[in-house]
Amino acid sequence: MFQDKEKFNRELTQFLDASPTPFHAVSSIVSMLEKAGFTELCETEEWTLTIGSKHFVTRNGSSVIAFIVGQEALLDTGIKMVGAHTDSPCLMVKPQPEITRHGYLQLGVEVYGGALLNPWFDRDLSIAGRVVYQDSSGQLKQKLVDFKRAVATIPSLAIHLDREANTGHSVNAQTDIPPILMQATNGSANFRELLADQFLQDDEKVIDYDLCFYDTQPAAAIGLHDEFIASARLDNLLSCFIGTQALINNDAQQTCMVVCNDHEEVGSVSAVGADGPFLEAITARLCGADGSATSISRVISKSLMISCDNAHATHPNFPQKHDSAHMPSLNGGPVVKVNVKQRYATSSVTSSLFKQLCESVDVPVQSFVSRSDLGCGSTIGPITSARLGVATLDVGIPQLAMHSCREMTGAEDPLRLAKVLLAFFTSSASNTVDVE
DSSP states (O other), X not given: OOOOHHHHHHHHHHHHHTOSSHHHHHHHHHHHHHHTTOEEOOTTSOOOOOTTOEEEEEETTTEEEEEEOOSSOHHHHOOEEEEEEOOOXXXXXXXXXXXXXXXXXXXXXXXXXXXXXXXXXXXXXXXXXXXXXXXXXXOEEEEEEEOOSOOBBOOOOOGGGOTTTTTTOOOOTTTTOOOEEEEOTTSOOOHHHHHHHHXXXXXXXXXXXXXXXXXXXXXXXXXXXXXXXXXXXXXXXXXXXXXXXXXXXXXXXXXXXXXXXXXGGGTSOSSSSTTSSHHHHHHHHHTGGGOOHHHHHHHHHTOEEEEEOOEEOOOTTOGGGSOTTOOXXXXXXXXXXXOTTXXXXXXXXXXXXXXXXXXXTTOOOEEEOOOTXXXXXXXXXXXXXXXXXXXXXXXXXXXXXXXXXXXXXXXXXHHHHHHHHHHHHHOOSOSSOOOO
């Protein structure tokens, strides 16, 4: 299982290219799950869960939880959980986006998450997301849309007109980055009408949307020996793909789950984010008829969450940005992320369990701690741990150019993490460590 690196990475890059938005990512994940025999459950209906059954639940079309009901009792084993997030920093189209000036139609955008803005300039950009529309009978419906070709760009200002472009230029998110969509030779244009012309029937109209720009350059193997992978949205669709692959390839002796939440990049506070009730609700229903607070607490006390979100690899041009004893490298193995301020949820116990798993499948493991004079990002790990009370650790594949529209990781590490997560799901070892 998980021996062919080239095949694994090829399927990974196909997933990345097919998933320009969280909605498309969930659609891609659902396709993988359904192909593996998982069936969808609806939160509004009664569930009948049987041993060995495989299911998934979606919310908002942008978050998904998938699980396999194990053969062993939850009160004995708990739930083995892997978490990731479906969203990535991007440029979201505003509700009234039309900007017509100097012969161009531009679209106003709002920056989603902590995006690096400079890399968005001079890219061939497309638009994708969800459209809510009214059909001919007046009913509201929704559909995923994707132009699937370059339809816009954000041109840089020539250096002749900005002599400080390479030394002191900053990007104004309001005025500097509205992409050019087309020439406005016939006056003003209505973006909703343009969407309707592209994606709807003549008697249908766009009511609203959740749309973002994305770079059309496909994911690729790069490096003289193809030792790297370059793509948009590696943070954190890489972890979503790996976690899903590990889930669908395990033998389900114990109950296993993958949680892919939206809205991590903006704080996770939503009905579908990690700081919302989605995972708690599904966990309670997994506990069945005896889903009392007591039984849920007992199950959670036996459970373990591995929160997977990419880690900062050491940049060769900026090694001083890392603690000298904690400098992860691409293709050096998955990274255990630690922060005493609880920006990461790793403890010595959960770290030890993960390192033991890595050793069992001969996978190298690295550690990351930020410099003491620098802050660090966070993940769904601490949020999930706090809401559920579940033992958690934060790990991730090392990458460069995090939060750029084009990121980079090692070609060896995705398969390595998949092997570790598969070992986690299939191991009969306890999720906890006994205290003497």
